[in-house]
Amino acid sequence: MQIQDLPYPDPGVPDARSGPRFLWWLFRNQLDGQLKALAWGLLHFLSVSALPFCVGVAVQAVVDRSGTHLALAGGLLAVCCVGNALGDTFLHRTAVTNWITAAARVQQVLARKAAQLGSGLTRRVAAGEVVAVSTGDVEKIGWFVEAWSRFTAAAVTLVVVCVGLVVYQPALGLVIAVGLPLLAVAVLPLLPRATRRADFQREKAGRATELASDTVAGLRVLRGIGGEELFLDRYRRASQEVRHAAVRSARMWALISAIQVLLPGLLLIAVVWYGVHLARQGQVTVGELVTVYSSVMILTYPLRHFEEIAMAYSFSRPSARRAARVLALERATDTDGSRDGSETPSGDLSDPATGLLAPSGRLTAVVCGDPDAAGRLAERLGGHPSEEGTSVLLGGVPLDELPLDNARTAVLVQDKDPVLLSGTLRELFDVPRSGDVGAEEALAAAQCEDVLAALVQGALDTEDPMEARITERGRSLSGGQRQRIALARSLITDPEVLVLDEPTSAVDSHTEARIAEGVRNLRAGRTTVVFTSSPLLLDRADRVVLVHEGEVAAVGVHRELVHAEPRYRAVVTRETDEEAARDEALPGRAAGQDGLREGSALNEVLKELEEIEESA
Numbered sequence: 001m002q003i004q005d006l007p008y009p010d011p012g013v014p015d016a017r018s019g020p021r022f023l024w025w026l027f028r029n030q031l032d033g034q035l036k037a038l039a040w041g042l043l044h045f046l047s048v049s050a051l052p053f054c055v056g057v058a059v060q061a062v063v064d065r066s067g068t069h070l071a072l073a074g075g076l077l078a079v080c081c082v083g084n085a086l087g088d089t090f091l092h093r094t095a096v097t098n099w100i101t102a103a104a105r106v107q108q109v110l111a112r113k114a115a116q117l118g119s120g121l122t123r124r125v126a127a128g129e130v131v132a133v134s135t136g137d138v139e140k141i142g143w144f145v146e147a148w149s150r151f152t153a154a155a156v157t158l159v160v161v162c163v164g165l166v167v168y169q170p171a172l173g174l175v176i177a178v179g180l181p182l183l184a185v186a187v188l189p190l191l192p193r194a195t196r197r198a199d200f201q202r203e204k205a206g207r208a209t210e211l212a213s214d215t216v217a218g219l220r221v222l223r224g225i226g227g228e229e230l231f232l233d234r235y236r237r238a239s240q241e242v243r244h245a246a247v248r249s250a251r252m253w254a255l256i257s258a259i260q261v262l263l264p265g266l267l268l269i270a271v272v273w274y275g276v277h278l279a280r281q282g283q284v285t286v287g288e289l290v291t292v293y294s295s296v297m298i299l300t301y302p303l304r305h306f307e308e309i310a311m312a313y314s315f316s317r318p319s320a321r322r323a324a325r326v327l328a329l330e331r332a333t334d335t336d337g338s339r340d341g342s343e344t345p346s347g348d349l350s351d352p353a354t355g356l357l358a359p360s361g362r363l364t365a366v367v368c369g370d371p372d373a374a375g376r377l378a379e380r381l382g383g384h385p386s387e388e389g390t391s392v393l394l395g396g397v398p399l400d401e402l403p404l405d406n407a408r409t410a411v412l413v414q415d416k417d418p419v420l421l422s423g424t425l426r427e428l429f430d431v432p433r434s435g436d437v438g439a440e441e442a443l444a445a446a447q448c449e450d451v452l453a454a455l456v457q458g459a460l461d462t463e464d465p466m467e468a469r470i471t472e473r474g475r476s477l478s479g480g481q482r483q484r485i486a487l488a489r490s491l492i493t494d495p496e497v498l499v500l501d502e503p504t505s506a507v508d509s510h511t512e513a514r515i516a517e518g519v520r521n522l523r524a525g526r527t528t529v530v531f532t533s534s535p536l537l538l539d540r541a542d543r544v545v546l547v548h549e550g551e552v553a554a555v556g557v558h559r560e561l562v563h564a565e566p567r568y569r570a571v572v573t574r575e576t577d578e579e580a581a582r583d584e585a586l587p588g589r590a591a592g593q594d595g596l597r598e599g600s601a602l603n604e605v606l607k608e609l610e611e612i613e614e615s616a
Helices: 019-029 031-064 067-117 120-124 127-168 170-185 188-217 219-225 228-280 286-327 371-381 404-410 439-445 449-458 479-493 509-522 535-540 558-564 566-572 577-584 594-598 600-615
Strands: 349-351 356-358 363-368 411-414 497-501 527-531 543-548 551-556
Touching (some): 019 031, 019 067, 019 127, 019 286, 031 067, 031 286, 067 127, 127 170, 127 286, 363 566, 371 527, 411 479, 449 479, 479 509, 543 566, 551 566
Parallel strands (some): 363 543, 411 497
């Protein structure tokens, strides 16, 4: 796989049982690139390691006054230099390719897992950890793959050179053959401690990333409640903890680096001392002594890759463990695609667990006193349950039996906080769609006229609102404007079933009333489920369902339920406990008599509905 061929058609199924197993799976899938790196690495390292032999031959040729041997040494030096240049160039190219392709493979399997889990991912793993895994951890894992490419070539080179030196000069070669392996493993006792410190640093860094991500995502809310400084102080403390952990980890790696410099120096001193002793006795020639001495000097270069692979593994292991933890997550109900995916079912949407029924082609409003429970139910209706249970049915067909793509085509869920990616409005609306609803219709139904005007006013190079740019997460827009743009995007897709979770919570009442009417008209004949407690939306719904403690408690229309069902009225009118108790004491309450209309909150709601209807 070359960089220009990315992305992978199929990145494969990762082994997510543990971090080391995940790294081993990645290595096996990068085997072709690893073998190429090994070949070019051997050419590079062996060419470098052969230079001392060429120098030794040249020195001995000068001592012996042999022009033939000197010319031979010059020719060998030229060959080694060419091999060194080619090997180094293509080793670097192949190693970087391995790094990038490995990182791309990891990112693809993470993206596939995120798409499979949907919004359930951030409920089971912190959003900051997902960001850390898909950015910094991917880089660390790619570094290990790239470092392994050079390490294998360096290890083979050390074995070959040690054997060659034993054959070339047994007396000095044995010293090096014994000393170099000891140098390679000398730092092993320090690696567990260095690894633990690196793991601790990664945990602290991951925690700081999670905290920063969560703080930025909720910055508007934090400023509103005056909690900005509190979270900033918390992040400062987390950042200082990362710094202290990084310093402790760096100290250990500095010690390992110092040992990697000190021990080869001691070996070099021992070889020179012993070589001079043998030369004085006439057991080795000057050329052989120069060759062995230069070989020890040169071999410190591939020996450094033992330190690099240890460092790369210590940093990539916690990253691989975090990636494996995310990749090991499964949907609460696995969509196995057991049914034929050629057709998407249609019909009533029903949830056996709660008893909720959304008739086909109708606008159904769902009222739930617990916003979190409402969010979980909305995701469940879309086939993204947070826990195992009976599958939601669409036209009598369990969503779990549909291929995931078909299930998501049939049912679209817009949650409370929809994400707006940066780019132009046209790019934002470039989503899978039926083609029956245009951008103009969707924007009109979502009452986005003032949003379009604001986008054009803020644009410097265009008067077309569809070409105006929106900043990341729509931060250049107000909360109500973001909601309306997100609603328009959902309406464009025109799914068989559209589930909206509090789509107008940040919109003023008059705009909300027009949105309710626009959505009702645009979605006529299509199934729409709206989770809301807004009387303006509830009054436009064909059917209103009250869900209480996980079960359907009442079904009807808004004006009936607000009089007849105290629990419904308490949610819709925001009635306090004292008001509810006082109203319950009124005569005829249990029988649904006219005394229900005497509640002050109820009268205000009805009055507001009438005023908005008149103004509309």
